[in-house]
Amino acid sequence: MSFFRPEIEAIGGYTPGEQPQDGSFIKLNTNENPYLPSPAVAEAIQWTIVRLPKYPHTFGDPFRQMAAEHWGVEPEWILCGNGSDDILTIVTRTLVGAGELLRLPYPSYILYRTLAQLQGANFEEVHFNADWTLPEAFFSPLPLGEGPGVRASRLKLVFLANPNSPSGTVVPPEKILEIAKRLPCPLLVDEAYADFAETNCMSLVKQCEKIMVSRSFSKSYALAGLRFGYLVAQPQLIEQFTKMKDSYNCDALSVAAATAALGDREWLAANRAKILATRGRLVAEMRKLGFVTVDSQANFVWNVRTDRPIRPFYEELKRRRILVRYMDYPGWGDGLRISVGTDEEIDHCLEELRKIV
């Protein structure tokens, strides 16, 4: 006899991404920032160690205050999370019950699908157009009726990574407002990579109750190891989400560190400028090497080939101690997602690719 919920047992075991710990690889596979975070982060952590015997703020108050000022809203518009994955989990659990429906684009962040499965909910994937724009189906207020049980279930939540992964492309804010207006449910715009983009949807949150925006400190703030993210949404939504979160979901060190990081705008601007310069060079060079490379607004670039299989490039690079991400999306195709590292790392990667080509 099994003790577990059948829908959980049916899910395949989790396969973590490649995270070699020996430091001998150039890691361009998980979109980490190649630079150290703002020096203000280390300082904030030092100061907070003596406060560890006490419980942290329930709502991450110092961060909430600073993020509210940053975006021109009240603190009640901010929900802090243990990484933006925690935010996505909280939102899914609060909105989507067993048998209900979640919509997501394809290909995109794999976690969205898992979150639906863990809830015992259904999901419908809408394929991007070949040019990474969204088809009319994504705007539909009704379930699309793909698969059994979908038509009967109500659409309760829509996820949209913007910029998207693996493409690095952006759906313009005016399109997103149009989608949200037509949907019967909230739309979570996952802006994990938005600091590297030209636009974002933060100002839409005030205009439309259905638009929620999540942010991460893992990419643009170089703090993937810290686990901190947040949601901006109207306060009547945040109020419900706070019931779902763990009482102390964010530890004292991460709240202090994220507050310090958000406060150092000069660091962010300088880091962004470096990443964007390297990204531009990477895109140009990949194209010279015969890859079809998508214009990116994130800290990674998506590359396919039309002349030969792409998987061997991943394998050859790995043999040479360079890790990039090989991704194969059934029904869509495969490609290499390469994170924007330092200039030295990218030069080294390009040099090896030249030999392989």
Added chain:
Amino acid sequence: MSFFRPEIEAIGGYTPGEQPQDGSFIKLNTNENPYLPSPAVAEAIQWTIVRLPKYPHTFGDPFRQMAAEHWGVEPEWILCGNGSDDILTIVTRTLVGAGELLRLPYPSYILYRTLAQLQGANFEEVHFNADWTLPEAFFSPLPLGEGPGVRASRLKLVFLANPNSPSGTVVPPEKILEIAKRLPCPLLVDEAYADFAETNCMSLVKQCEKIMVSRSFSKSYALAGLRFGYLVAQPQLIEQFTKMKDSYNCDALSVAAATAALGDREWLAANRAKILATRGRLVAEMRKLGFVTVDSQANFVWNVRTDRPIRPFYEELKRRRILVRYMDYPGWGDGLRISVGTDEEIDHCLEELRKIV
């Protein structure tokens, strides 16, 4: 129209415990450790700051390794959590579906009930006997049939805080083994306070697949602000729980800090000795003041009065800048839960109580 799951909207908003941040209160209300953590913790945090740009270990490997050695099991028996609340959430979500049943003792940790509600599950509370032993009903393999819908639903999980809060009392391990053998489902023994007790259930995990033990770093390791806890269970159970957890649920700083804390056994022994000495004195003095005080195996003591209302004691102490926890359990009664602080804090509290009595 509401966007939210009706069972979530029906739950009252979360009321955080009193956590004054101004430092002017003596805090004896949330069972925090009054001493600073092991110096090894600060050192481990310092060393880890430079690793923050990279994602942490998916399973908290360094901690898993050390905890496995500590308890004489393999690392696959350990699940790391963002505080033991994260562990309790993961276990509940993996085992208990909507409409199914969770059993818990009463009075005990309020969160267990909330976890059932958030899942849309039912719960049945079994009242402790007056002497804080468990009645026969808690051992029953069948649902007790209290309330509509309960009889039809299957019992999927049982929680037992041991030592219990607010009583500080312990159910002996042999009784717990007897309960587990009769139950049709896993039993989570929440040992958040077990480092202050004379016994624990860790050795039972190997004997019985249904027994799982959770631990916290918030109390005995003086790291409430860090958010770190873990579960020890047989590997076939841990494997299912890992599907439910966030991919990176524990940040790099907390994994490093908890590993260092667990490694410093001398610090733990010395801290425990101090807390137990102060606890003994607190119990004796409370009894002299006319309180009925339960013998405690935790870092707090539970006090009631038979001669007059107890709430005014809480209010008077608060007026004098001493926070203790007033708890009122409908159908059971009320009392004061006083955390074991430093000798100075407890002396000051006792002095004020003498004036109030």
